[in-house]
Amino acid sequence: MKEPTIVGFLCNWCSYEGADRAGDARLEYPANIRTVRVMCSGRVEPEFVLHAFREGASGVLILGCHPGDCHYKMGNYKARRRISLLKKTLEQLGIEPERVRLDWVAAGEGERFAKVANEMADTIKGLGPLELS
Amino acid sequence: MHNARGTTHEAYCVEREALSMKQFQVPRPPDDALRDMLASLMDKGKVGGVFALAQTGENSYSYALITDKKLLDHIVPTLPLMPANAGKMVSRLTMLEPVKTPIAVIMRPCELRALFELVKLEQARLDNLLFISYTCGGVLEMKTAKDGLQLKLEEYWKQVKTGGVSEDMRDSCRVCENFVPTGADITLTLVGNDNGKQTTVQVNSEKGEEFLAGLSYELTEAGPELEALDSMRKKRAEQKPDVFGQFAAEELGMAGLTALFGRCIGCHACGRACPVCYCSSCHFEAAENEFDPSTLETELTNRGALRLPTGTLYYQIGRLFHVSISCVGCGMCSDVCPVDIPVASLFAKLAGSVQGMFGYVSGRDAEEKIPTSTFEMEELEEIGA
Numbered sequence: 001m002k003e004p005t006i007v008g009f010l011c012n013w014c015s016y017e018g019a020d021r022a023g024d025a026r027l028e029y030p031a032n033i034r035t036v037r038v039m040c041s042g043r044v045e046p047e048f049v050l051h052a053f054r055e056g057a058s059g060v061l062i063l064g065c066h067p068g069d070c071h072y073k074m075g076n077y078k079a080r081r082r083i084s085l086l087k088k089t090l091e092q093l094g095i096e097p098e099r100v101r102l103d104w105v106a107a108g109e110g111e112r113f114a115k116v117a118n119e120m121a122d123t124i125k126g127l128g129p130l131e132l133s
Numbered sequence: 134m135h136n137a138r139g140t141t142h143e144a145y146c147v148e149r150e151a152l153s154m155k156q157f158q159v160p161r162p163p164d165d166a167l168r169d170m171l172a173s174l175m176d177k178g179k180v181g182g183v184f185a186l187a188q189t190g191e192n193s194y195s196y197a198l199i200t201d202k203k204l205l206d207h208i209v210p211t212l213p214l215m216p217a218n219a220g221k222m223v224s225r226l227t228m229l230e231p232v233k234t235p236i237a238v239i240m241r242p243c244e245l246r247a248l249f250e251l252v253k254l255e256q257a258r259l260d261n262l263l264f265i266s267y268t269c270g271g272v273l274e275m276k277t278a279k280d281g282l283q284l285k286l287e288e289y290w291k292q293v294k295t296g297g298v299s300e301d302m303r304d305s306c307r308v309c310e311n312f313v314p315t316g317a318d319i320t321l322t323l324v325g326n327d328n329g330k331q332t333t334v335q336v337n338s339e340k341g342e343e344f345l346a347g348l349s350y351e352l353t354e355a356g357p358e359l360e361a362l363d364s365m366r367k368k369r370a371e372q373k374p375d376v377f378g379q380f381a382a383e384e385l386g387m388a389g390l391t392a393l394f395g396r397c398i399g400c401h402a403c404g405r406a407c408p409v410c411y412c413s414s415c416h417f418e419a420a421e422n423e424f425d426p427s428t429l430e431t432e433l434t435n436r437g438a439l440r441l442p443t444g445t446l447y448y449q450i451g452r453l454f455h456v457s458i459s460c461v462g463c464g465m466c467s468d469v470c471p472v473d474i475p476v477a478s479l480f481a482k483l484a485g486s487v488q489g490m491f492g493y494v495s496g497r498d499a500e501e502k503i504p505t506s507t508f509e510m511e512e513l514e515e516i517g518a
Contacts, residue, residue: 046455047416047451050447050451054447066517067517077509077510078508080512080513080516081491081505081507081508082505084516085454085457088490089450089454089457089483089487092382092385092483092486093390093450093453093483094382094384094385094387094389095385095386095387103516103517131387132446132447
């Protein structure tokens with residue numbers, strides 16, 4: 001079976017670097033995660049998530065700097081509220097909230113990136129595809 | 134999470150504070166009492182205009198801004214119909230700059246709350262507006278205007294008097310517990326009163342008192358009709374299983390949502406009518422959301438079938454994400470839906486739960502920030518744990 005696609009929105013300052021670090025260290029992470037670099041996790045609008053679903057993604061991973069470390073001071077705090085709201089909405093609509101995951105990965109955390117990415121891939125594989133039209 | 138008004142009980146207390154102890158009585162039905170009061174305010178030059186629901190012909194009603202006193206005969210401010218959400222209408226009047234002449238605005242509690250949300254979104258201004266509202270018995274579906282309105286009104290006012298729920302009301306009104314206006318300068322206490330002969334008017338703010346000063350009303354100290362308000366709150370809570378029951382999460386999912394919105398024609402009327410669907414150009418109407426032939430082909434190859442018109446579910450869920458934090462539960466969306474999708478009930482159910490996450494009641498207070506525009510450092514710590 002084709003692996004379900006996961007779109008990863010990675011913040012430019014921490015998590016994208018973290019993914020790079022994972023690559024440098026030759027750490028394995030699933031190939032079905034398609035990364036999109038955004039300037040901040042706070043830049044991720046709910047439509048981005050929905051758009052990814054509509055384009056065929058079955059899961060969306062949003063990674064930002066750890067709380068307190070945001071390059072823009074508070075973007076990740078705002079993302080935290082926004083994504084919680086989004087997950088609550090999905091849950092009530094009977095769509096598994098686990099399809100969306102917000103997590104924190106710092107620039108040096110290559111291992112953490114690989115761990116989160118692998119966990120996400122397992123979760124989505126378990127849930128199967130989501131078909132939104 | 135810190136929010137001074139976090140619980141339902143506290144919200145309830147805020148409402149009771151909103152009902153002032155200063156009031157006067159007018160031996161006339163509410164609409165007549167309001168026409169008299171507004172005519173006096175215009176005579177004395179205290180207001181230059183009146184914004185209210187008006188009768189525009191047989192079976193026809195719309196909101197109107199009236200500056201000619203003679204036209205006050207046409208206003209029907211407490212008639213239980215809502216052709217548009219007045220909050221949105223006032224936003225249209227004040228989006229670019231505040232009105233220069235004082236205007237008396239008469240609107241329902243949910244319309245006032247919508248307006249306050251729009252103020253937070255910088256799409257409306259409150260300067261020079263005198264707000265008159267009332268404890269609200271709900272509205273009838275708009276189609277009632279040309280279908281047995283008089284008969285249904287009789288039953289409606291009977292229910293308002295005893296704090297009951299009328300079956301002909303919008304579903305969103307049947308379950309609305311925010312029927313006491315917060316933020317109004319003057320409130321008519323319709324719920325619990327016999328509105329055939331007498332009107333009780335409460336003055337809730339200094340601004341309200343200033344406007345009414347010099348008019349021939351004598352203020353007395355008195356309390357609101359709490360018994361009827363409590364009864365109405367209880368009866369409305371009882372309606373929830375009936376209205377919300379159909380949207381249990383386990384019944385929805387992609388299959389349930391597709392069934393619910395399958396007949397959506399993608400007209401976007403719900404968004405147009407929604408007071409808090411605030412974007413000036415809609416993401417879902419952008420050209421990038423059109424399916425070009427190659428996208429269609431990919432869809433058909435990957436999925437084996439495609440529902441048309443495309444993107445209806447994408448639109449509905451997207452709109453839910455956008456507006457649920459500010460949804461005031463006015464029911465405009467369901468009322469204008471040409472294919473009778475109970476969209477307002479679904480939105481109201483989800484609005485209750487997402488606003489509840491932050492102890493927020495949309496539009497309760499024009500000064501309170503919309504939760505998604507702010508944050509606490511210490512909260513939601515399960516994320517990233």
